[in-house]
Amino acid sequence: MLICEAQAPGKLYLAGEYAVVNPGNPSLLMAVNRYVEARVSSSERWLVTSDQFSGSQVVVGGYVPDNLSFASAALEIARNYASKVSEREVCGHVHIDSHLQSDDGTKLGLGSSAAVCVAVVRAVLAAYGVQASPVTVFKLAATAHFLVQGNGSLGDVAASSMGGLVYYRSPDREWLRSFVDAHTAPAQGRASINTRTTPAVQHALDVDAGASGLHRSSDSKLAGSPDQFASATADFDYENSLYGTLSRLDTVALVEQAWPDLVIEQVSEAANLEIEVGWTGKPASTKALVKKAAKPVEPAKYQAFLHASARSVDALRALVSAPTGAAVRAPAGELASVVAELRAQLNELSALRDVPVETDELRRGIEIALAHGFAAKSSGAGGGDCLIALRVNPAALATDHNVTAYSHSLREAWLEAGITPLALSLSPAHTTAASSSDFSAEGEVYDA
Incomplete structure (x- = not known):
């Protein structure tokens, strides 16, 4: 029987995607209206399955294949936290269904692993009847994601946890690693499961x-x-694996502790901001690109890049945000100028660190967008995946979200050039995680 289900949106970076890897540096992200869903059904033991990997299954305490590592880590940390703050006893089957891929299963660069972590955390907390703030969900999901991947800013986890438009400064991950080490009970030996x-x-x-x-x-x-x-x-030693670590971590202290340098703020999107997304059809490895970009080359130039990026991110935030129901009144040329600065900064970093951020396909898509009156740049780590195009429509009203002729024309031009337009828009902002009390006996979907 279905106990509960939850969902988490994918994400796209608008700005600051490389600078944010350094703790305290700002970025701007949008959560998008494509989701990962996690369902918890009654079961005699905790286990994880996924529509994407029909041949894989994880029983808690047993071997974890790579393709279910993020989901398994999220289950462990959420189960750990929920059991400490809830008196409810739960055992369930977590099943994951992702809509962040293309029709043939190719990744789109929408942060699927982060959304998996957030969706699983939300669903497991709901199964225990625990209501949690988006920041609590972030801290749990981010810790699981970081321990599995080992690098990254966790901005995709923040966007998926918060929804909407998000201003984000990354926490000190070395502090996080040290906190986990210091607040994890010692292993008691190997797991008994065969x-x-x-x-x-x-x-x-x-x-x-x-x-x-x-x-x-x-x-x-x-x-x-x-x-x-x-x-x-x-030979898999569960107790001494990262999953065993997450099951013994003091998660209450983790959630209650202030995280150094972390800033997550919801931003109100201006009503007349148009956002178009193009997909190159070529997936990129964020982990590999971020690792390559982190190599220590010419520190002074890199610091200059960080300062310039921070100024441009804050400028873009001011241009694309507005009080609810208001419209952007800044000249369109100002938006184009800031986005051009962000693009130039990424290309400078690409040359400095020998990271292939703007590929030929991305460059072609950006040039087409510029020719159609949009500001444009690559989104995320680059090397493939997506580009974004932004435009202020001065004629749009707060209640008018119809796609303009400019957008139709851009999409057609992208298609002719081999760039696939993605019908993406902002996902609604989240307030609290789902609770099992929000579901009927038939498993009514909670819409955060």
């Missing part, structure tokens, strides 16, 4: 991949003979 008998392992042992003689594994690192896979999973 991972050889879990359905995921049995599936991997039973499915023949074909003429090659190899057997399919849900984890590409373990693809090989059944004996190799069984040996690797049997």
Whole structure:
């Protein structure tokens, strides 16, 4: 029986995507109206499955394949926190369904791993009847995401947790790592579960991949003979893994503690701001690009980049935000100038750190947008994925969100150039996480 379900939006960076990796540096993001959904159903034990990975399953305490690592980490930290603040006893099957990919399953660069963490945290808290602020959801989901990925600003987690338009300064992740180390109870030894008998392992042992003689594994690192896979999973030490760490972490202290340098603010979007998104069709590895950009080259020039980025991010925030129901009154040329500065800064960083931010496809899409009266730049780590185009429509009213002729023309031109327009808009802002009391016995969807 369905206990509850929750969703979390994907994200796009408007500005500050590389500078925000440095603690305290600002960025501006938008949560978009495509989501990851997490459903919790009654079960005799906690387990995780996903529509994307039909051959994979995680039983809590057992082996975790790479493709369910973010979801499993989010489940552990949410279960840990909820059990400390709720008297309810819960055991459930968490099933994940993501809509942040293209029709053929290719990633769009919308922060799917972050949205998975947020959706799972929300759903598990709801199953326990725990209502939590967006910042509490962020702290839990961000910790899980950071421990799995090992780098990144966590801005995508912030956007997914908050919804809407978000101004974000990243926390000190070295502090976070130290906090986790200092507030985690020691392991008591190996987990007692026999991972050889879990359905995921049995599936991997039973499915023949074909003429090659190899057997399919849900984890590409373990693809090989059944004996190799069984040996690797049997050797998995849950208690001393990051999942065991998250199950023993003092999550109440984690949530109550002020995080150094962290700033998350909801921003009211101006009613006459048009945002168009184009997808190159070529996915990029954010983790690899961020790691490459972090290499220490010419510190003085890098500091100049950080200062320039901060000024431009704050300027863009002032231009695209307004009190609810108001409209942007700044000249369109001012918006174009600020976005051009942000684009130039990313290209300077690209040359400084040898990071391929603006690919030929992104450059072509940006030039087309400029020719159609939009300000434009790459979004996120670059190297593929998406670009954004912004325009102030002075004729738009607060209640008029119809797509203008400019947008129609831009989309057609993008299509002709091999850029796919994505029908994305701002996701609504969140106030609290779902509670199981918000669901009927039939599993009514909570719309945050």
